[in-house]
Amino acid sequence: MIQLGFDFFARETELVARELLGKIMEYNSPWVKFSGIVVEDEAYLGVNDPGSHSFRGKTKRNAVMFGPAGISYVYLIYGMYYCYNVTTHREDIPAAVLIRALQPLEGIEVMKKNRKKENLKDLCSGPGKLAQAMGIGMTLNGTSAVDGPVKFFDPDLLGEVKIREATRIGLTQGAESLLRFYVKDNVFVSRK
DNA sequence: GATTGGATCGCCT
DNA sequence: GGCGATCCAATCG
Numbered sequence: 001m002i003q004l005g006f007d008f009f010a011r012e013t014e015l016v017a018r019e020l021l022g023k024i025m026e027y028n029s030p031w032v033k034f035s036g037i038v039v040e041d042e043a044y045l046g047v048n049d050p051g052s053h054s055f056r057g058k059t060k061r062n063a064v065m066f067g068p069a070g071i072s073y074v075y076l077i078y079g080m081y082y083c084y085n086v087t088t089h090r091e092d093i094p095a096a097v098l099i100r101a102l103q104p105l106e107g108i109e110v111m112k113k114n115r116k117k118e119n120l121k122d123l124c125s126g127p128g129k130l131a132q133a134m135g136i137g138m139t140l141n142g143t144s145a146v147d148g149p150v151k152f153f154d155p156d157l158l159g160e161v162k163i164r165e166a167t168r169i170g171l172t173q174g175a176e177s178l179l180r181f182y183v184k185d186n187v188f189v190s191r192k
Numbered sequence: 193g194a195t196t197g198g199a200t201c202g203c204c205t
Numbered sequence: 206g207g208c209g210a211t212c213c214a215a216t217c218g
Contacts, residue, residue: 042199044199051199052199053199056215056216059214059215060214060215061213061214075199075214076212076213076214077198077199077200077213078197078198078200078201078210078211078212078213079198079210079211079212079213080200080201080210080211080212081200081201083199083200085199098199100199126200126201127199127200128200128201129200132201168199169199169200170198170199170200171198171199172197172198
């Protein structure tokens with residue numbers, strides 16, 4: 001299985017978001033190895049995208065988006081949940097892809113414990129859920145998604161990944177753009 | 193120093 | 206489909 005390198009992430013954000021579907025996200029926590037198939041994500045573009053954290057310029061929170069591609073960007077949302085992103089594009093273009101849902105593969109028993117849920121569909125079907133399931137927090141922010149605790153792999157699913165596009169979830173600005181992507185007919189997607 | 197609102201989830205109907 | 210929980214960060218003064 002081929003690992004995705006810097007070159008994969010250092011491309012146009014929308015393309016990276018589309019191609020990440022069907023790839024495997026792996027998180028080697030200190031105690032457990034987690035993995036799952038990326039089945040839903042969203043593209044957040046640079047300073048011209050009103051829905052992106054980077055729209056209003058560089059701040060302490062979004063600083064990672066302004067760095068190189070292939071870096072994990074984690075932030076706290078609504079005071080209760082973490083969201084995991086990976087940075088994309090060029091160093092001078094602050095963009096990232098939000099991982100919204102995974103089809104769980106490894107570490108499932110610990111995911112169930114962390115989520116207090118037994119149904120596989122309740123473990124990683126949403127950005128806050130998958131972070132909670134794998135114990136992702138701010139310690140991952142700024143770490144490499146190429147040679148750090150998080151890695152992505154290409155399982156070579158060939159033509160099995162049919163992509164659908166839709167509007168991004170939860171935005172008040174830039175809500176109309178079709179920048180959310182998910183695997184058609186996959187039951188682990190958070191919203192159709 | 194105070195205010196405001198958010199890339200969510202779970203429980204309710 | 207609607208709403209409350211909950212708190213940090215950004216913005217403004």
